[in-house]
Amino acid sequence: MTDDSPSPSRNLAPRFEFIEWRLVWEGHLNRSDLEARFGISTPQASIDLRNYREAAGDNIEYNATEKRFVRSSGMKPRFLRVSANRLLLQLRALVNGVIKRDDVPFSQLPSVDVAPEIVRDVRITVLQTILTAIRSKKAISIHYRSLTSTRWRDVAPHALAFDGHRWHARAYCCERREFRDFVLTRIERLGRLRPASFDPENDLAxxxxxxxxxxxxxxxxxxxxxxxxxxxxxxxxxxxxxxxxxxxxxxxxxxxxxxxxxxxxxxxxxxxxxxxxxxxxxxxxxxxxxxxxxxxxxx
Incomplete structure (x- = not known):
């Protein structure tokens, strides 16, 4: 919702956003779209559209020929933050199975595909333990496979970082006494948590x-x-x-x-x-x- 927009009720807010989403990205919508999306009755859908037209009537028109509501030529969304990049990221996530079809509210999904990605699956237990160590500010023993050796390391993670291909734990290395990155998918086994005394503020990089x-x-x-x-x-x-x-x-x-x-x-x-x-x-x-x-x- 834009900063100068009136604040709709909690129930109306997602419906107003949906109305504007359909108008922006598809150019039209019907009462039935609201009914299907939110499980509401036809009278309630009519009320929602009437309320929206009262709040932002310059954005929407009724086309009697097409028998549906359409986007006005000078539409300026008031309840939706429009981002082409966000929509494209959602489509990418949809193709990769990260989100569900309903998360992208097209009435008709455009044909879309993405080049295959080399997925690096991080084990749930690894991420859970790293997050616990970050929250508790403790060190964790990890059996880590680097390009030069495979052995146990004691690290105290304080952040997560994605380099464009892989997820890392940004951590204080207890052995080398410096901050380093540890690829989450290279952690083969986990040891116990232990006390650690380090200051993330010293990680200047x-x-x-x-x-x-x-x-x-x-x-x-x-x-x-x-x-x-x-x-x-x-x-x-x-x-x-x-x-x-x-x-x-x-x-x-x-x-x-x-x-x-x-x-x-x-x-x-x-x-x-x-x-x-x-x-x-x-x-x-x-x-x-x-x-x-x-x-x-x-x-």
Missing amino acids: WQNKIELLLCPHPGLSEAQSEAIQRDYDMRDGVRRIEMRLSLAYYFIKRLNLDIDVLEPARAQIRLANLSEVEAAIVRAGKESKELCAEARGCR
Whole structure:
């Protein structure tokens, strides 16, 4: 609901949002749509539409030829926060089985598909235990499989992070006395919780953010550069993205922003302040480790 909108009753609010959703994304609706969605009677659906027209009559018209309500040409939603990105994310989640069909209230679902994703299933017990450790501010023993070894590690997680492909536990490593990321799907077994003394504020790569400056690859033609600027919603040739230092590392790797040998048409973008970001990541890690040297750690 927009800030200047009247506040409908608790029962009416979701119905007003639904009315505007259908008007925005399908352009029309009938009384029967409200009846089916909310399990209400035809008289109640008529009352809801009358109430909506009293509150936002400029948004809706009745088309006698089509025998249904349609979106007005100058519609300005008052009870729905409209987001194309949110709808597309919902469609993606629907195709991937994350949400149900009713969560996307199209009367007729458009044909939609997404490229297959490599799903990394996190075990429920792993996530439950990590969340418990975060809430209780305790350490947990994990049998962890890294690329170099498989062994028990004592870690004290304080946050969860998604790098675009995998979920991590952001945690204080009791052995190395520094903050690191642990991929949740690589945790094979769980040990016991134990007391831990650490300060998440000392995780400077997590606590501090930096602005990344994305720009078109300089090797692109003018027409190609303009296409990339539009694709990435750049302003004056730059897309500014703020993120945590710990996630900036993964962002750079995922988009190959630290590789200079790619062809311009394949690379498409460059990070204008790559050296600044990399230096900030290294500096945060060094300073954070110095702060952790004095902590009591895990017991």
